[in-house]
Amino acid sequence: MKKISLVLSLLLMMSACKKTVKKNTESKPEKPKVEAVERKADHSKTKFVLFRSDYGPKKTYRKLKSYLEDKGMYYPHIVDHETAAKNANVELRPVYLMIFGNPKMGGYLMQENPEVGIELPMKVLIYKDAEGRTWVMYKDMNYLKDLYFLKDPNGVIEKMNQLQEGFRQAVYNPIKTTQIKDGNEDE
Numbered sequence: 527m528k529k530i531s532l533v534l535s536l537l538l539m540m541s542a543c544k545k546t547v548k549k550n551t552e553s554k555p556e557k558p559k560v561e562a563v564e565r566k567a568d569h570s571k572t573k574f575v576l577f578r579s580d581y582g583p584k585k586t587y588r589k590l591k592s593y594l595e596d597k598g599m600y601y602p603h604i605v606d607h608e609t610a611a612k613n614a615n616v617e618l619r620p621v622y623l624m625i626f627g628n629p630k631m632g633g634y635l636m637q638e639n640p641e642v643g644i645e646l647p648m649k650v651l652i653y654k655d656a657e658g659r660t661w662v663m664y665k666d667m668n669y670l671k672d673l674y675f676l677k678d679p680n681g682v683i684e685k686m687n688q689l690q691e692g693f694r695q696a697v698y699n700p701i702k703t704t705q706i707k708d709g710n711e712d713e
Contacts, residue, residue: 572669575690579652579660580699583620586652586660593696594626597689601647602626620660621653631682639674648686650693662697664690 579586587604594602603625611618627647635642650664667686670676676683 572673573666574663575666576661576663577694579662579697581660581697583622583652583654583660586662586697587622587624589696590624590650590652590662590693593692594624594689597692599626599628599689619654619656621651624650624652626650631680631685634680634682635670635674635676635678638676638678642670642674642676645670645674648690650690660697662693664693666690 581589591602591604605623605625607621607623608618625647626649632643632646635646648664648667650662652660652662654660667683667690670683671678678684
C-alpha cells in the first residue's frame, strides 16, 4: 500500500510540474524562430604564401599591377596603409594592400554560393620589414572550396592560384649584381 501511495504521489507531483511548466511557457510570447545556417569549415586549411621581392614596395606594387593588368584582371587598386597611418600621426613602414579581380570568374563562384563574395575581390599584401626587405603575401585560394562548399566546375579556384603563382616571377629580378668590397679579403 505504501508503494502505491508513493507512486501516486510521484505521479501527482509530475503532473503538477508539467502544468506549471506549461503555464510558464503559455504566459510568455513565443519568440520568432530565426533561421540559422550552421557552417562547418576547417579554417586551418587557409594557407598564406609569403615570399621576398627583389624590389622595394612601390616598385613591387607597380610590377604586380602591370602583371595583373596583362592577365586581364580588373581593379588592381591599392590601399596605402603607410599613408593612412601617417595621416593619423602613426609611423609605419610601407604596407600596401592590392585589391584585384575578374568579375566573370568571381561570378561563377558566387553563383554557387553568394557568401564567397566576402572573399572577393582577391588581395595581395606588400610590406617592408624592419631590415628593409620587401615581402609579398597572399592566400592560397583552395580553402574556398571547403569553407563555402564549392564544387567549382569551371576550375576558377585553380585559375586563381595559377594567377597568384605568377607573382613571384613578376617581382623577381634575374639580373642581380653583387657588390665588390674594398679591401684585400681574397688575398
